[in-house]
Amino acid sequence: MSHASSLILTTSDATFERFRHQSPLNRAMRSADSRDIDTLPARSLVVIDLDLARTPPASQQASWRARGIAHRLIVASKNPSDDEGLIWLDLGAAGYCHALASDATLRQVLDVVISGELWVGRSLMNRLLKGVGSRTHQVNTARWAEQLTPREQEVARRVAEGESNLTISQALGITERTVKAHLTTIFEKIQMDDRLHLALKIHGIR
Amino acid sequence: MSHASSLILTTSDATFERFRHQSPLNRAMRSADSRDIDTLPARSLVVIDLDLARTPPASQQASWRARGIAHRLIVASKNPSDDEGLIWLDLGAAGYCHALASDATLRQVLDVVISGELWVGRSLMNRLLKGVGSRTHQVNTARWAEQLTPREQEVARRVAEGESNLTISQALGITERTVKAHLTTIFEKIQMDDRLHLALKIHGIR
DNA sequence: ATGGATACTGTACCTGGGTACTAGGAAGAG
DNA sequence: CTCTTCCTAGTACCCAGGTACAGTATCCAT
Numbered sequence: 001m002s003h004a005s006s007l008i009l010t011t012s013d014a015t016f017e018r019f020r021h022q023s024p025l026n027r028a029m030r031s032a033d034s035r036d037i038d039t040l041p042a043r044s045l046v047v048i049d050l051d052l053a054r055t056p057p058a059s060q061q062a063s064w065r066a067r068g069i070a071h072r073l074i075v076a077s078k079n080p081s082d083d084e085g086l087i088w089l090d091l092g093a094a095g096y097c098h099a100l101a102s103d104a105t106l107r108q109v110l111d112v113v114i115s116g117e118l119w120v121g122r123s124l125m126n127r128l129l130k131g132v133g134s135r136t137h138q139v140n141t142a143r144w145a146e147q148l149t150p151r152e153q154e155v156a157r158r159v160a161e162g163e164s165n166l167t168i169s170q171a172l173g174i175t176e177r178t179v180k181a182h183l184t185t186i187f188e189k190i191q192m193d194d195r196l197h198l199a200l201k202i203h204g205i206r
Numbered sequence: 207m208s209h210a211s212s213l214i215l216t217t218s219d220a221t222f223e224r225f226r227h228q229s230p231l232n233r234a235m236r237s238a239d240s241r242d243i244d245t246l247p248a249r250s251l252v253v254i255d256l257d258l259a260r261t262p263p264a265s266q267q268a269s270w271r272a273r274g275i276a277h278r279l280i281v282a283s284k285n286p287s288d289d290e291g292l293i294w295l296d297l298g299a300a301g302y303c304h305a306l307a308s309d310a311t312l313r314q315v316l317d318v319v320i321s322g323e324l325w326v327g328r329s330l331m332n333r334l335l336k337g338v339g340s341r342t343h344q345v346n347t348a349r350w351a352e353q354l355t356p357r358e359q360e361v362a363r364r365v366a367e368g369e370s371n372l373t374i375s376q377a378l379g380i381t382e383r384t385v386k387a388h389l390t391t392i393f394e395k396i397q398m399d400d401r402l403h404l405a406l407k408i409h410g411i412r
Numbered sequence: 413a414t415g416g417a418t419a420c421t422g423t424a425c426c427t428g429g430g431t432a433c434t435a436g437g438a439a440g441a442g
Numbered sequence: 443c444t445c446t447t448c449c450t451a452g453t454a455c456c457c458a459g460g461t462a463c464a465g466t467a468t469c470c471a472t
Contacts, residue, residue, distance in 0.1 A: 108317055115314060118331045125324045128334040145248035145276040149448065154244045157272040162403050165429070178450050180430065187430085194458090195429075196402050197368050202275065205409055355418065371459070384420050386460065393460085400428090401459075 005041055009034060010049035015076070015099060019047050022103070024110045037067050045114065049099060050077040050084075068092015072113050076101075085124045095119035144201055147189045155182040159195045160202035211247055215240060216255035221282070221305060225253050228309070230316045243273050251320065255305060256283040256290075267297060271411075274298015278319050282307075291330045301325040350408055353395045361388045365401045366408035 006028040008019050019025050024045065029036075037046055046067075067073065068091050075088045076099035085096040094113045097105065098121075112119040120128070145153050158168045165183070169176040183195070192198050212234040214225050225231050230251070235242075243252055252273075273279065274297050281294045282305035291302040300319045303311065304327075318325040326334070351359045364374045371389070375382040389401070398404050 105321065108314075108321060108323075111314055112318065112325075115311065117314075117328050118326070119318075120324070120326070120331065122323050125326065125334075128331075148248065150245045150247060151449065153248060153276055157244065157269065157276065160272060161269060162406055174449085175451060177452070181450075183429085184431070193430085196405060199402060199406065200368055200409075202272065203406075203409060203411055204275070357419065380419085381421060382458095383422065387420075390460070390462095399460085 005029075006045040006047075007031060007036065007040060008047045008049075009037070010047075012049060015049045018103075019076075019106065022107055022110055024114055037071065040071060044071045045074070045110075046071050047074045047076060048093075050075060064091045068094075074109060074113055074119075080121075082124045082127045085120070086127070089118070089120065089124075096124065097121060144190055148186060152182050152186050152189075155179060156186050156190075156198060156202060159183070160199040162199070211235075212251040212253075213237060213242060213246060214253045214255070215243070216253075218255060221255045224309075225282075225312065228313055228316055230320055243277065246277060248276055250277045251280070251316075252277050253280045253282060254299075256281060270297045274300075280315060280319055280325075286327075288330045288333045291326070292333070295324070295326065295330075302330065303327060350396060354392060358388050358392050358395075361385060362392050362396075362404060362408060365389070366405040368405070 006025055008016055008025065008028045008030050009032065010016050010019075010030070011032050016030050020028055020030075025047070028045075028047070034048075037044075040046070073088075073091075073093040074095040074097070075085075075093045076097055077084060078099045080096070080098050088096050095109045095118065097109050097119065101109075109119045144156070148156060154172065155168060158171065163171070165176050165179045169179045172179070186198065187193055190198060190201065192201065212231055214222055214231065214234045214236050215238065216222050216225075216236070217238050222236050226234055226236075231253070234251075234253070240254075243250075246252070278301075279294075279297075279299040280301040280303070281291075281299045282303055283290060284305045286302070286304050294302050301315045301324065303315050303325065307315075315325045350362070354362060360378065361374060364377065369377070371382050371385045375385045378385070392404065393399055396404060396407065398407065
């Protein structure tokens, strides 16, 4: 299953070339007039460079919404923001990404959108999750774990849940002294000096 | 850039084979014990077959949340629902998909998650978009404060930020002893016995 | 004025958490 | 075979955090 046709809306030669070299787009048409979208067959793939069409004014939102339903819109912004992304997704865009993203990322966006799904970047996704009342953890803040050994991660995780050294030692079948040893090296590596700060860090607070 | 290691958590031979034949997973380990996750190096890729681990009970959510932070979790359900997906995304999963999805889709999920983004199916995504801006997350956030006097709230807040008793006393212009007194009554009222648990509660964790 | 809630403080004490110094066994790399 | 990392652990020690018990002072409502 594929798209019927495809169009790249941009005024920038460079942007056009970048997208056109992605295999699903190598026969894409190019235009600088957004009204050309309306001449395409249904379910076409449309890449919109936001240097051309900024956030649409209220008077045009209805027509953009119609385009979002009729086709598969990928919006690429050179200066992306969560707010901007939200607007476009709301208008029916199937993907919102950085115009200067890596080729691999662009390819991924295309694959996902062509297959009928929506592609949303991590930061915007976190924002969406917050919107439904869930607490979200910045996925990229997981750097704390990288410098720790598996055993240390296990101890750190349990500390962050509020377990005491004794409890942890029993759970892991080791001595309380060893738990303390792990913690000392954890504090050393993470640059913290007590379990409360460690817990806050692990939970993404400060 | 790749993942450190990978694990497929399932009791089903068929499910294991399906995922293992995706190239990023062809050297994946297999297990039926979710605790094995905790022995993996940071940022590992973990596929969880929900026939094995259903929606975790409240008592285990904290540990799943920690796993979600430490690794990249892909949750596959044979009977997926938006509600279930929401829960897992909230717990830090990076992907939630149908366990019987096409190979192409599975591949896509893996690609997206490995590249550090989140993958969410269309219906769940629409649900997320609808929820944006509608919910006020503050409702239950303030419940801990209701039973505390203004001064106690101030102390509790600072404790949750990681401040020491001495620091707090200096900031408030009172004795360290008084800070301790406030804390004792706070613990009494909130039913906690140390500052770490207080901090976790204030930040909405357990 | 009396009782209750709030805020503040002192002395004394105990304990869990964290450090310093040390060290042995297992496993993997070169 | 040596070097390193990881996991383990003992002894000894310090201290921030927390409790027990007791007390003073203000404000406010009954």
